[in-house]
Amino acid sequence: MQTDELASRIRNGERRALARAITLVESGRADHRVQARALLDALTATPGQALRLGLSGTPGVGKSTFIESFGILLTGMGHKVAVLAVDPSSARSGGSILGDKTRMERLSRDPAAFIRPSPSQSALGGVARRTREAVSLCEAAGFDIVLIETVGVGQSETMVAEMTDLFILLMAPAGGDELQGVKRGIMEMADLILVNKADGDLKPAAERTRADYAGALRLLRRRPQDPEGFPKAMCVSALEEAGLERAWDEMQQLALWRREQGHFDTRRAEQARYWFGEEVRRGLLARLERDAAARARMAALGDQVARGDLSVARATSEMLETLGITS
Template identity: 90%
Template sequence: MQTDELAERICKGERRALARAITLVESGRADHREQAQALLDRLTRAPGQALRIGLSGTPGVGKSTFIESFGMMLTGQGHKVAVLAVDPSSARSGGSILGDKTRMEHLSRDPNAFIRPSPSQSALGGVARRTREAVALCEAAGFDIVLIETVGVGQSETMVAEMTDLFILLMAPAGGDELQGVKRGIMEMADLILVNKADGDLKPAAERTRADYAGALRLLRRRPQDPEDFPKAICVSAVARSGLDQAWQEMQTLADWRRDHSHFDRRRAEQARYWFGEEVRRGLLARLEEDAEARARMATLGEQVAKGDLTVARATAQMLATLGVHR
């Protein structure tokens, strides 16, 4: 399919064309990258700006269950919801299960929803390398809400905050040391903390956990782009579908406040600048790996480090000096 035809079908909201386009942007082949860039250039002129919501949390906290219940509520209100679910890739085989569609059985059949699992391909930060480009494709296809479910690797999972408008952290009741709430990192970046599984016997524990996190959040310095009572913690239950309306109301309130105070567009501009720098760094690393002489020098120094003849710091300095970089 030609680029112009693919772009036209995406703008008409054709799901198969959108799926094919995401496959194209995720490909590492040089010719596919050229086609993907042409497609993205073509679609930058397409109208539409979705609300991008990142969802993070440890494995087993109920991210997929929450997204299905939350997504069904949103589509029931007339929204078009795209879900980009990032699955961890095996460090040994490089493969991913990509089973999120099976977990979201009802949402995957909803005509106003689109679910796309993608492998992380060992990318750090809890998201796949091309997730941001996939978001742009979903926006061009007419989806007004894009949910990004991250791998769920813990406190290092912060890169999703650099591609979303709202960053939601899902926590489990009685999940451990509540002092985690004052640690720098992922907790500090959350716009909203949702304590999931607040139903049945776990409801009292969820309320206590919510109070603990709410107290911890008050110790953090308020961000200038947020109203006074944010970030905040609330209880939800994806199974009982309770608290979802309140969570959505809080998300809308925060997004509207940022738009009204000019923080929304400014943040998106900062994110674009950030990803430009990331792409340049990745390109330089890729160029380094393609250079036969540089690979040979790396192998030689690596062998010396393995034998203990050179320290890591000394070998690094020598490699950078070979490349004309001094620090």
């Protein structure tokens, strides 16, 4: 399919074309990268600015159940929702299960929703390498809410905060020392902490957990992009679909305030600058790996480090000098 035709079909909201385009941008083949860049350039002028929501949480906290219930709530309000779910890849085989559509069976059948699982591959930070480009494709296809579910490593989801407008942290009740379940770094990035599974026998524990997190959030320095009262902690039950509408109201209130104060557009500009730098760094590393002489020098220095003939610091310095870089 030609780039112009694919771009036109995406603008018309064709799901098959969108899925095909995401496969294209995720490909590492050189010819596919050229086609992907042409496609993204063709769609740059397409109007549409979706609200981008990042969702993180430890494994088993109920992210998939929450996304399904939350997504159905949003589509019922007339929104078009795209879910980009990132699954961890095996360090041995490189494969991923990619079972999010089976875990979100009701939402996957909703004509106003689109679910795309992607492998994290070697990317760090809880997201796949091309998730940011997939977000742009979903916006061009007319989705007004894009929800990014991270791999759920719990304490190192830094990249997702650089591609979303709001960062939601989903936590479980009765997890032992609650404040050790999430570290200061990720708490400082969170705009909203939702304590899930606030139902049945766990409801009192969920409320205690919420109070613990609310107290911890009050100790953090207030960020200039937050109105009074944010970030905040709330209880929800994805299973009983309780508290979801209130959580959505809070998200809308925060996003609206940031738009009115100019923080929204400023943050988008900062994110664009960040990803420009990331792409340049990745390109330089890829070019280094393709250089035969550089690979041979790296291998030789690596052998010396392995034998103990050179320290890591000395070998690094010599490699950078080989490349004409002074450390």
